[in-house]
Amino acid sequence: MKPQILASLLVLSLLFACKPKEPAAETVSPDAATPTAAAPAAPATPASEAAPAAPAVADATAATAPSGMVRYDAQPTGSKTKMEGTSTIHDWSMESAVIGGFMEVDAKFPESALTDPAAAKPKVELFMPVRSFKSYTKKMDEVMQEHMNEPKFKRIEYKLTELKPKPAAGATGALQFEAVGNLTISGTTKPHTMPVTIEKKDGKLKVTGKTALKMTNFGVKPPAPTIAGMSLIKTGDDITITFEWLTAQKAQ
Amino acid sequence: MNNMITQTDSSGFNRRDFLKGSSFATLMTMLGGVQLFAQATPEAPAEPKAPPKKVKVALIGLGTWGREILDQLGRMGQAEKISVQPEIMAICDNYPAMVRRSSTKAPGAAQVEDFKAVLDNKDIQAVVIATPTHLHKDIAIAALQAGKHVYCEMPLAHTIEDARAIALAAKQAAGKVFQSGLQMRCDPQRHWLMPFIRSGALGKAIMARAQWHKKVSWRSASPNAEREKAVNWRLDKAISLGLAGEIGVHQIDQAGWLFLNAIPKAVTGFGSVNFWKDGRDVADTVHLVVEYPEDVRLAYSCTLASSFDSEHELYYGSDAATLVRDFPTSAWMFKEVDAALLGWEVYARKDTFHKETGIALVAGASKQTALGGDGAATSAFPMSPMYYALESFLYNCTETDAAVEDYVSSGFDVKNKAALAESVAATLNREIPSDTAPTPRAQQSALQNIPRHDAGFAATVLAIKANEAAIRGTRIELKKEWFELA
Numbered sequence: 145m146k147p148q149i150l151a152s153l154l155v156l157s158l159l160f161a162c163k164p165k166e167p168a169a170e171t172v173s174p175d176a177a178t179p180t181a182a183a184p185a186a187p188a189t190p191a192s193e194a195a196p197a198a199p200a201v202a203d204a205t206a207a208t209a210p211s212g213m214v215r216y217d218a219q220p221t222g223s224k225t226k227m228e229g230t231s232t233i234h235d236w237s238m239e240s241a242v243i244g245g246f247m248e249v250d251a252k253f254p255e256s257a258l259t260d261p262a263a264a265k266p267k268v269e270l271f272m273p274v275r276s277f278k279s280y281t282k283k284m285d286e287v288m289q290e291h292m293n294e295p296k297f298k299r300i301e302y303k304l305t306e307l308k309p310k311p312a313a314g315a316t317g318a319l320q321f322e323a324v325g326n327l328t329i330s331g332t333t334k335p336h337t338m339p340v341t342i343e344k345k346d347g348k349l350k351v352t353g354k355t356a357l358k359m360t361n362f363g364v365k366p367p368a369p370t371i372a373g374m375s376l377i378k379t380g381d382d383i384t385i386t387f388e389w390l391t392a393q394k395a396q
Numbered sequence: 397m398n399n400m401i402t403q404t405d406s407s408g409f410n411r412r413d414f415l416k417g418s419s420f421a422t423l424m425t426m427l428g429g430v431q432l433f434a435q436a437t438p439e440a441p442a443e444p445k446a447p448p449k450k451v452k453v454a455l456i457g458l459g460t461w462g463r464e465i466l467d468q469l470g471r472m473g474q475a476e477k478i479s480v481q482p483e484i485m486a487i488c489d490n491y492p493a494m495v496r497r498s499s500t501k502a503p504g505a506a507q508v509e510d511f512k513a514v515l516d517n518k519d520i521q522a523v524v525i526a527t528p529t530h531l532h533k534d535i536a537i538a539a540l541q542a543g544k545h546v547y548c549e550m551p552l553a554h555t556i557e558d559a560r561a562i563a564l565a566a567k568q569a570a571g572k573v574f575q576s577g578l579q580m581r582c583d584p585q586r587h588w589l590m591p592f593i594r595s596g597a598l599g600k601a602i603m604a605r606a607q608w609h610k611k612v613s614w615r616s617a618s619p620n621a622e623r624e625k626a627v628n629w630r631l632d633k634a635i636s637l638g639l640a641g642e643i644g645v646h647q648i649d650q651a652g653w654l655f656l657n658a659i660p661k662a663v664t665g666f667g668s669v670n671f672w673k674d675g676r677d678v679a680d681t682v683h684l685v686v687e688y689p690e691d692v693r694l695a696y697s698c699t700l701a702s703s704f705d706s707e708h709e710l711y712y713g714s715d716a717a718t719l720v721r722d723f724p725t726s727a728w729m730f731k732e733v734d735a736a737l738l739g740w741e742v743y744a745r746k747d748t749f750h751k752e753t754g755i756a757l758v759a760g761a762s763k764q765t766a767l768g769g770d771g772a773a774t775s776a777f778p779m780s781p782m783y784y785a786l787e788s789f790l791y792n793c794t795e796t797d798a799a800v801e802d803y804v805s806s807g808f809d810v811k812n813k814a815a816l817a818e819s820v821a822a823t824l825n826r827e828i829p830s831d832t833a834p835t836p837r838a839q840q841s842a843l844q845n846i847p848r849h850d851a852g853f854a855a856t857v858l859a860i861k862a863n864e865a866a867i868r869g870t871r872i873e874l875k876k877e878w879f880e881l882a
Contacts (some may be wrong), residue, residue, distance in 0.1 A: 220808035220815035241822030244806030273465070273802035278826045282479060283789070289445070 200299050209248045216247040216349045216391035218270065225272055225387040230380035238277040238288065243389045245270030245302075247349060254319050254342040254349070258309045268304035268325075270389060271365070287367050291359075292330050301328040310339075318343040323353065329362040348392040413439070446480040451545075451790045454505075454514045456535055456805040457527035458489035458498045459627070461549065465526055466501045468783045472790070480790040485520050488513075491623065511535050515542040522573070522793050524786070525549060527625075529642065530635040533558040544791045549577035551645050551856040554635050556878065559856040563881055566849035570817035571800040573792045576852020579785035580646050581653060584777040585725040589718070590654055590757035597729075597738065598713025604655055604694040606647040606709040608639075609702050613672050614680075631678045633867075639682040639698040640665060640866045641859035647709055648686055648862065649855045650720075651694040655711040660694075660858060662687040662873045665866030671701035682866045686858075719754065723780045728754030788846050792824075799823040852878045 158159055177325075209215035218292035223243040229236055248267040250256050256263035274294040308322040318341050338355035358381045359366050366379040455466055466713055469482045488508040489495050495507045508514055514523060515538055522545035525535050529551050536548045546566065553559040566574030580586060614631060618624040630636045637645075652658055663686050667679030680701050686694040708721030715735035720727045729741070730752055745756040777784070799820045804810050808819070847855075857878050865872045 218806065220806075220812060221818045224822075239826060241819060242802050242806055244808070271806070273806065276802050276823050278823060280826050286446075286479065306759055377726065396774075 160285060167172060187386055212250065213248045214251050214253070214393060215229070216249065216393055218244045218246060219348075219390045219392050222390035223388060225277070225385060227277060227383055227385050231382040232378045236284070236379070238278065238279045238284075240272055240276040240278070243270055243272050245284040245388065245389075245391075247351075247391055249349070254307075254321075254344060255316060256317065257307050257321065258311065258315060259313045264307045264309065264321075266304065266307070269302070271299040271301040280315055283369075287369050291364055291367050297329075297331045299328075303356065304324070307340075307342075327357075329357075330364050332362040348390060351389040352387065356387045358382055397519065398615055424869060434858065448478050449794045450481055450483045451522055452485045453482045453522045453524060453790070454486040454508075454517070454520045455484065455487060455502075455524045455526065456511050456514060457531075457549075458491075458494040459526065459528070461487070463498055463501065464527035465786070466498055466523055466781065467526075468786055471779070471783060472499055472787060478787070480794050482786070482789070482790055486514050486517065489732065491626070508601045512538070516541055517543065521545060521797070522547070522790070524789075528629040528635070529637060530554045530558075530629065531698065533562055533687050536562045537565045540565045540572060540574065543572065545573040545796070546848055547575045547577065547789045548852065551637055551641055551859045552576060552852050552853060553856060554637055554860070555643075556857055556860055557837060559853050559860075560664045560881065563849040563853035568779070568813070570813040571796060571803075573789065573796050573846075574849045574852075575785070575789045575792070576847045576855070577785070578646060578649055578847040578851060578855055579781040580650055581847045582785035582788045583725050583781040584784055585727065585759050586650075586654055586720070586781075589720065589727055589757060593655060593711065593718065594657065597716065598711065598718060599715030599732075599735065600713060601656055601690070601692050602712045602714055603692060604651045604709065606651065606694060606696045606707075606713050607705065608643050608647060608698045608707040609704055610700060610706075610880065611703040612700055613674075614678075614700055615672070615674065615676070631676050633677050636678055637859055637863045638678050638866065639680070639700070640667065640684055641697050641863040642686060644682070644696060644862055645855055647707070648684070648694065648696060648858060649851075650709055651686065651711075652688065653851075654690050654720075655709075656692060658688045658692075659854070659879065660688050660874055662869040662871055663858070663862045663865045665862055665864075666869050667866035670699075678760035679866060684862050684866060686862070718757065719749075724778045725781065727757040729755075729757055730754055760772070767828045785846075792846060796820060850881065853881060 219294075221241070223241060225240045225243060227238045227240075246267075246269060250260075250263050250266075253263060257266070258264075274292050274297065275289055276287075277288065279288070302325055304323055304325040306324045308324065310320040310322065318392060320339060320341050322337060323340045324335070324337050326333050328334075336355070338353050340351055340353035343350045343352075359379075360381050366381050368376075368378045408598070453469070455462060455469070457548075458466070466484075466487065469484055472478060473484075475481070484502040484505045484573060486506040486508050487498050487502050488511050489497060489498070490509055490511075492509055495509065499505070499507055506517075516549055523535075523539045524547040525532055525539070526549045529536060529549075530553070532548055533553050536546055536552075539546050541784050548562065552562050566572075584857055593685070614628075616624070616627045618627055625632070630638075630642060632785050636642065648660075652660060663684060665682065665684045667682040669676060669679055670681045672680045681699040682697070684694075684696040684698075686696065688694070706721070708719060711718045714732070716731045717730050728747060731741070741755045745758070747754045747756060800810075800816065802823070803819050808815065810816060858874070861872050861874060863879070
């Protein structure tokens with residue numbers, strides 16, 4: 145057996161934070177500041193009744209869309225987020241399979257967003273439970289949650305402000321946009337821009353995207369865990385988040 | 397236990413221990429171990445950590461093994477570096493004297509005679525079932541239906557039908573942990589051995605031998621005839637799986653899981669009462685031959701009439717044999733003279749067994765430890781396999797509860813069992829990157845650490861058939877469909 149060196153490591157730690165590549169604006173838009181005001185207070189589903197003190201974004205999960213709009217709810221399966229980073233010993237990654245939230249869009253979305261400025265400002269809110277991100281060791285999971293200040297800040301949250309279309313009007317299939325919104329990590333909200341792809345298929349909307357962030361931008365200190373016998377393990381400030389979010393209209 | 401005390405008693409630290417301890421940890425990490433004994437290494441001040449999470453647990457069945465489990469739970473409650481601890485809410489046995497006898501081990505726990513009262517208590521998150529085998533089914537299924545996480549001792553049941561019923565109930569219990577009591581599968585030392593064996597370090601797999609030898613009668617006396625019958629269920633042919641099933645289930649499972657990664661094809665058995673001629677008809681001495689693919693066979697002996705050489709397993713390869721024995725688990729490699737030099741074994745501790753030299757295979761061993769002169773098999777994992785099994789169980793309970801809570805609070809329908817199960821599995825069954833060095837499974841974060849209903853069912857079927865073969869003195873070909881759940 146070869147001694148498997150350092151790589152083995154176990155224990156590393158991590159975590160994240162982020163920063164928009166091109167900060168869109170210093171001021172948070174009024175829309176983003178009043179997130180749930182527009183969502184009718186519809187009766188909650190049994191699921192959300194059972195939910196322990198869910199943060200504000202969740203209040204919208206069981207709402208119905210305003211007239212003329214179509215509501216797509218996050219699906220319990222089919223979504224995936226991967227968070228990747230570096231350290232002085234090796235690269236690391238964590239994954240989550242839970243993305244909650246909803247999109248309220250017009251019936252012709254996403255094609256409509258290519259030409260209609262109003263359609264390009266759909267109401268989109270999503271979130272990921274911090275502890276649903278898993279590595280493959282307990283220690284790494286624990287360090288991550290500690291640095292993210294979980295359970296005080298249980299979720300990574302995102303609210304869309306606007307979609308800026310990339311392809312020309314008339315394009316179909318998977319459409320690319322520049323998504324402008326606000327990202328909240330560990331209690332710190334920052335304006336954020338990232339490229340996303342939106343595809344409509346069989347009554348479902350699938351959103352995929354990738355963004356690079358810096359932990360320190362969100363007040364998260366890159367973990368540098370002390371591990372017996374090893375010194376100088378430090379995680380890099382930069383992380384990459386890749387996600388695939390599946391939403392669907394409620395079955396009638 | 398002694399190792400544990402030595403390692404954690406920082407007040408008794410001297411320079412020699414300090415040097416030994418720090419390099420020990422370094423090497424351990426290099427060997428692909430983990431996080432060990434950070435508390436024994438002064439250079440690594442403990443990070444401020446969240447207090448351990450608590451799992452509210454009840455123990456049903458307070459016989460010899462149940463009380464052993466209670467001891468391990470108590471030990472875990474006192475452990476310092478642990479992320480999850482049990483809060484023993486209730487202890488339960490249908491024989492009141494047993495409940496009273498056990499109460500000193502769990503002072504704060506409710507003392508209960510009817511297991512239904514345990515299941516009715518909504519505060520209890522998890523139950524450990526250690527009743528006689530034939531009583532598992534009703535309790536396990538009711539517990540799952542009551543929404544409890546379940547740890548069920550092995551064998552799961554005394555009939556294939558009952559075992560299947562339990563396993564199916566477990567499979568359908570979305571968002572609940574079901575762990576089969578194959579505690580050897582949770583032993584970090586064995587997790588450390590597995591990649592070593594699978595990497596081909598033993599050469600071609602040739603054969604396996606295992607034994608469990610003790611001098612005990614298995615019979616308990618009681619002033620009450622009814623109680624005497626109940627407490628001696630292992631000697632009742634109608635409900636007992638005998639030595640082959642009750643004892644053999646664990647070591648036979650190891651040959652398939654640790655050594656061969658294979659399902660057996662046939663089992664042949666012999667059994668007889670050679671010593672305890674007290675009128676019993678359950679054999680006190682059993683031999684089994686279990687046949688695996690590629691003509692690899694396990695020869696197993698199990699007796700209540702001789703204690704010589706206790707319990708151990710031997711896995712023979714064309715380049716080396718491995719001996720695994722004792723609790724805490726220890727292992728040695730015995731190399732053939734024509735086997736290639738691996739390198740590290742030059743530095744490893746050697747122990748002499750009569751005229752053979754055993755190279756110690758110790759998770760966490762180091763050159764310094766090896767030459768340190770105290771001769772102790774210094775394992776970073778000094779507790780019994782049962783301790784690690786329960787630790788895995790409790791950890792998975794908290795992880796699973798968190799995953800279910802995240803699912804629900806994300807607005808998803810808790811009544812959609814299929815989606816719930818898929819979401820929990822996707823969250824907890826994180827695949828380990830293939831380029832990652834082996835990590836003892838007890839340190840991993842995923843549910844794959846534990847023997848679930850499917851592993852428990854397959855091992856139970858094998859135990860039942862092995863007992864049948866021993867009773868009839870015959871060879872039984874194992875049909876694939878016996879191992880299929882649905």
